[in-house]
Amino acid sequence: MEDGMKVQKIPEEHINKIKEALQSVNPEKIPHLIMNLLDVFVRFKMDVAVTGDSGSGKSSLINALLGLDHDDEEAAPTGVVETTKEPAMYLYPNNPHVRLWDLPGMGTPTFISKRYVETMNFDLYDMFIVVTSERFRENNMLLIDEIQKRKKPLYVVRTKVDNDLLLQSKKHRFSEINALREMRDECLKYLCEKNLNVPVFLVSSHNTQSYDMQNLKDTLEKVAPELKRDIFPIFIANLSTAPGRKATAIKCHALKSGKMKEKDLHKLQKISKHLIDGTEEVKAALEALGHFQLDVAILGETGSGATTLVNALTGQKNGTRGSAHAKIAATSPQYPDIRFWHVSGTERDMDNLLKEKQILDNFDFYIIIVSDWQKTAHIELARTVRELKKHYHFVQTKVDLHLQVKEDLCCSETEILDGLRAQCAKELHITEATQSQLFLINSLDTNSFDFFSLESVLRSDLDTIRTSAFAYYVARIVRQKQESHTCQIL
Numbered sequence: 001m002e003d004g005m006k007v008q009k010i011p012e013e014h015i016n017k018i019k020e021a022l023q024s025v026n027p028e029k030i031p032h033l034i035m036n037l038l039d040v041f042v043r044f045k046m047d048v049a050v051t052g053d054s055g056s057g058k059s060s061l062i063n064a065l066l067g068l069d070h071d072d073e074e075a076a077p078t079g080v081v082e083t084t085k086e087p088a089m090y091l092y093p094n095n096p097h098v099r100l101w102d103l104p105g106m107g108t109p110t111f112i113s114k115r116y117v118e119t120m121n122f123d124l125y126d127m128f129i130v131v132t133s134e135r136f137r138e139n140n141m142l143l144i145d146e147i148q149k150r151k152k153p154l155y156v157v158r159t160k161v162d163n164d165l166l167l168q169s170k171k172h173r174f175s176e177i178n179a180l181r182e183m184r185d186e187c188l189k190y191l192c193e194k195n196l197n198v199p200v201f202l203v204s205s206h207n208t209q210s211y212d213m214q215n216l217k218d219t220l221e222k223v224a225p226e227l228k229r230d231i232f233p234i235f236i237a238n239l240s241t242a243p244g245r246k247a248t249a250i251k252c253h254a255l256k257s258g259k260m261k262e263k264d265l266h267k268l269q270k271i272s273k274h275l276i277d278g279t280e281e282v283k284a285a286l287e288a289l290g291h292f293q294l295d296v297a298i299l300g301e302t303g304s305g306a307t308t309l310v311n312a313l314t315g316q317k318n319g320t321r322g323s324a325h326a327k328i329a330a331t332s333p334q335y336p337d338i339r340f341w342h343v344s345g346t347e348r349d350m351d352n353l354l355k356e357k358q359i360l361d362n363f364d365f366y367i368i369i370v371s372d373w374q375k376t377a378h379i380e381l382a383r384t385v386r387e388l389k390k391h392y393h394f395v396q397t398k399v400d401l402h403l404q405v406k407e408d409l410c411c412s413e414t415e416i417l418d419g420l421r422a423q424c425a426k427e428l429h430i431t432e433a434t435q436s437q438l439f440l441i442n443s444l445d446t447n448s449f450d451f452f453s454l455e456s457v458l459r460s461d462l463d464t465i466r467t468s469a470f471a472y473y474v475a476r477i478v479r480q481k482q483e484s485h486t487c488q489i490l
């Protein structure tokens with residue numbers, strides 16, 4: 001087990017980055033800081049501005065992305081005359097944390113090109129889709145330069161591809177593939193000249209089944225979590241380091257548009273006081289969290305069924321290759337980023353474990369197997385886990401055997417199971433573990449007894465503790481780094 005636990009919870013490169021980024025932060029403050037940061041991050045809404053020349057097809061593109069027809073009541077107004085006079089917000093389907101903003105077009109008497117970026121205040125948006133049609137124009141490059149200055153992500157979308165193809169199809173030796181390639185190359189040429197690696201999509205908002213529309217939708221959905229991780233640190237840095245007027249505008253917009261609640265803005269402001277510039281620290285923390293492995297220990301005496309339970313949870317068959325082994329964690333796609341360790345041994349081994357609390361402290365959550373209600377081993381383990389300020393559940397395995405043995409006692413199955421639960425409730429009361437529960441299971445038949453509810457409770461519990469486990473782990477590794485640094489100086 002000790003060998004196994006030397007396996008990093010986060011890949012080395014991310015550990016180094018986060019240690020570096022947080023080295024000047026007081027480790028005592030780190031858990032609270034990270035938990036608050038992640039709490040706000042979960043609710044953070046990403047604002048994607050759809051911008052470009054007037055008439056380029058921005059509003060039509062938004063309708064296509066939302067799956068709306070141009071004459072639907074909720075659709076963005078479109079047309080051959082200037083229709084979009086104010087930025088309008090639309091929630092992205094299936095992801096309420098992504099908001100699309102339909103901006104008025106660039107280059108009309110109302111929104112002249114020279115003052116467009118300033119008037120629209122690009123600082124308010126987290127990401128941009130620059131819409132172009134027919135030709136790549138100077139205005140498009142002007143927008144891209146401004147977005148680049150703000151270090152924000154951007155996509156280029158060339159719309160009205162159906163029109164372009166129709167016109168070109170009248171030419172001699174027309175080939176759709178070649179025509180599309182030429183259109184893409186035209187966009188890429190200008191982007192390459194500026195050394196920009198920007199995704200380009202060729203779409204038709206009138207024919208959404210063709211060209212890159214589905215790819216654009218899929219990409220937006222697939223990379224939204226990743227984009228959010230890139231964007232959030234920039235948002236925090238702008239809040240804390242931008243000149244007063246700019247930061248005030250960002251805050252007002254966030255509150256007015258419902259991007260963020262006042263209490264979350266306060267939290268972020270408090271957090272940024274502990275950070276140097278915000279960007280690096282927050283980025284390192286979010287990246288590390290994305291790779292963080294949660295370690296769950298299944299504790300039980302030899303023969304209590306710890307291995308079989310790990311195999312049942314991870315969907316492995318007993319005795320197959322890759323099934324649970326003390327020194328290798330069992331993983332399963334069902335529980336992404338979770339490692340199950342079976343920690344079993346003789347009564348004496350379990351006693352020793354209680355004395356070596358630091359070994360037990362390597363885990364983030366515990367399932368304690370009750371082999372025998374007459375013994376106290378499970379109560380001692382539960383107490384120690386509580387002392388480590390961590391959580392556990394009790395599991396009684398082999399319940400089927402238990403029922404067989406008790407058959408001659410003339411009790412009904414329900415009475416026996418209720419008896420076990422009552423016994424457990426008494427013991428949970430002794431250890432004051434109100435969040436803990438008992439699950440009665442037969443690991444060889446996952447459709448029976450409480451296995452299903454064990455799985456669902458486990459899933460939601462592990463989701464909840466992930467953030468705090470990560471926060472305390474980061475505090476621990478930063479403290480180690482600072483201590484080793486102090487030793488070197490001495």
Ligand SMILES: Nc1nc2c(ncn2[C@@H]2O[C@H](COP(=O)(O)OP(=O)(O)O)[C@@H](O)[C@H]2O)c(=O)[nH]1
Pocket residue numbers: 053054055056057058059060061077078079080082083084105159160161162163203204205206207
């Ligand atoms: N054929 C074709 N017409 C389009 C497409 N996208 C927009 N249009 C038309 O272009 C005009 C301007 O579109 P609109 O979305 O209002 O442009 P915006 O000013 O950029 O918002 C409208 O008449 C649309 O019907 C497209 O992909 N294909």
Ligand SMILES: [Mg+2]
Pocket residue numbers: 058059060077078083084102103104105
């Ligand atoms: Mg419009």
